[in-house]
Amino acid sequence: MKNWLRKHPQVRTIRVAAADLNGQARGKRIPTRFADKVVEDGTRFPMSVLNLDIWGEDIDDSPLVFESGDADGILHPTERGFLPMPWLDAPSALLPIWMFHEDGRPYGGDPRHALRAVVDRYKSRGLTPVCAVELEFFLIDDSGRKLQVPLSPRSGKRRKAAETLSIRALDQFDEFFTDLYDACEEMDIPADTAISEAGLGQFEINLMHCDDALRAADDAWLFKMLVKGLARRHGFAASFMAKPYEDYPGSGLHTHFSVLDKNGNNVFDDGGPQGTAIMRHAVAGCMNAMAGCALVFAPHANSFDRMVPGAHAPTGISWAYENRTSSIRIPSGSHKARRIEHRVSGGDVNPYLMLAAVLGAAMNGIEDGAEPPAPITGNAYAAELPQIPGDWKSAIDAFENSEEVKRIFAPEMVRNFILTKRQELHYMQELTPQEQVEIYLDTV
Known part of the structure; x- marks a missing residue:
């Protein structure tokens, strides 16, 4: 994955993104010089982020929010690796990710893991x-x-x-x-x-x-x-x-x-x-x-x-x-x-x-x-x-x-x-x- 960025030096920023339950891309924008850390260690955001409604709001009675302290999952790159984003003006790359628990178990609320299980x-x-x-x-x-x-x-x-x-x-x-x-x-x-x-x-x-x-x-x-x-x-x-x-x-x-x-x-x-x-x-x-x-x-x-x-x-x-x-x-x-x-x-x-x-x-x-x-x-x-x-x-x-x-x-x-x-x-x-x-x- 690192080699892809080195072969595309014009790419200045990356997006790391996972699909929520509605198929919306949820993630972060990161300068390319920090991409190696994401590839090696993953990134983190709350498990509740993959369970937002269509407006991007928390689910009111979800146990993933206040009941659990809005705990983080850890997200690692999928096997797809980096992809260009041709719809943007500035050269950018997308890195698809999916969510795991801290101990490495797949997060059961991630749609991609639902398909993997099947x-x-x-x-x-x-x-x-x-x-x-x-x-x-x-x-x-x-x-x-x-x-x-x-x-x-x-x-x-x-x-x-x-x-x-x-x-x-x-x-x-x-x-x-x-x-x-x-x-x-x-x-x-x-x-x-x-x-x-x-x-x-x-x-x-x-x-x-x-x-x-x-x-x-x-x-x-x-x-x-x-x-x-x-x-x-x-x-x-x-x-x-x-x-x-x-x-x-x-x-x-x-x-x-x-x-x-x-x-x-x-x-x-x-x-x-x-x-x-x-x-x-x-x-x-x-x-x-x-x-x-x-x-x-x-x-x-x-x-x-x-x-x-x-x-x-x-x-x-x-x-x-x-x-x-x-x-x-x-x-x-x-x-x-x-x-x-x-x-x-x-x-x-x-x-x-x-x-x-x-x-x-x-x-x-x-x-x-x-x-x-x-x-x-x-x-x-x-x-x-x-x-x-x-x-x-x-x-x-x-x-x-x-x-x-x-x-x-x-x-x-x-x-x-x-x-x-x-x-x-x-x-x-x-x-x-x-x-x-x-x-x-x-x-x-």
């Missing part, structure tokens, strides 16, 4: 999950009271219409996307295909599959940070909030995953289109935990505006082959790439918690040998299906009472997440919809 369950069986994510986001002109599509840098006009798979829409913001792909190269984020989506100024970029789930979550977390920062350099906002426009679809964060055995074989591949028994067990696990994990997939007040029937976001719990109305989709294509697509999450999720929930639920099903119901055909919205919680309070209650959730997440994580979301629910009810949008636009 990956360890796979490792104990000689298995490795392979993950890829598709991230949707909006480019937004938020300079006035009403959100709207930014002016096209090419024509100076606003195109106030859906632009599904429009090359013209991509070309209008070509300078932004060119800079974005260059920045992804600098940060070693595997950005692949970009498309325009059905919302106003909405786009999707796929990140390539990765056989390291922690790195896949790192990539998604860093990508969200990069997109939002770089958009501001271009004079507009970028947001991963679930539903900025009432009359258009919201943004999802779809996850594709398969599982390799110790010999590198895809355990979902049966040589044909159906997939193996292990794949069905994983599907069943995902379905069984879906209601309980809805709070992870839809963590904010605005999240549930996206999850309405017929709006390209799942509302029922189902699975199907090559069917985008279902919550779990088995894509077609080569049997060697047989995989599961989990389609519930909004773009506003914490990627670490989301992948922990998806992969942890799948492992629950694999461990139990669970069997799913028959796959559906046709329109899932028109079928009578068990429903994903449709409002924030119901999702909080389901998370708190779910036995599947308790198998995936550490007790400290479950407690902290519930306390955080109950506090946010209380204070969000005091705000107008416009005030809520203003909070979520830049934060999530």
Whole structure:
């Protein structure tokens, strides 16, 4: 890690940052000449910092604050090391960190450790999950009271219409996307295909599959940070909030995953289109935990505006082959790439918690040998299906009472997440919809 800074002498400051429960980067700005100390000894800040609400406030009844004396955790660099920060004017570097107890134990309230614990369950069986994510986001002109599509840098006009798979829409913001792909190269984020989506100024970029789930979550977390920062350099906002426009679809964060055995074989591949028994067990696990994990997939007040029937976001719990109305989709294509697509999450999720929930639920099903119901055909919205919680309070209650959730997440994580979301629910009810949008636009 030290060699990276020596190879980039123009970098004058670093940021050390960890993801809190909402996926917000929390950390410090440090002059480069003191970076060696952070690399060698880590840095410290209160454990409660990873358990702030969406406004960055302490959780009122959290035992991490006054009850424990607001004790420190110690944070060490992740294996990712230093990364450039191309959205800033001054040459700067980001050092991702994660939290431990003084005695070296992982801190159970750190979202990255939640995912690590799930990956360890796979490792104990000689298995490795392979993950890829598709991230949707909006480019937004938020300079006035009403959100709207930014002016096209090419024509100076606003195109106030859906632009599904429009090359013209991509070309209008070509300078932004060119800079974005260059920045992804600098940060070693595997950005692949970009498309325009059905919302106003909405786009999707796929990140390539990765056989390291922690790195896949790192990539998604860093990508969200990069997109939002770089958009501001271009004079507009970028947001991963679930539903900025009432009359258009919201943004999802779809996850594709398969599982390799110790010999590198895809355990979902049966040589044909159906997939193996292990794949069905994983599907069943995902379905069984879906209601309980809805709070992870839809963590904010605005999240549930996206999850309405017929709006390209799942509302029922189902699975199907090559069917985008279902919550779990088995894509077609080569049997060697047989995989599961989990389609519930909004773009506003914490990627670490989301992948922990998806992969942890799948492992629950694999461990139990669970069997799913028959796959559906046709329109899932028109079928009578068990429903994903449709409002924030119901999702909080389901998370708190779910036995599947308790198998995936550490007790400290479950407690902290519930306390955080109950506090946010209380204070969000005091705000107008416009005030809520203003909070979520830049934060999530």
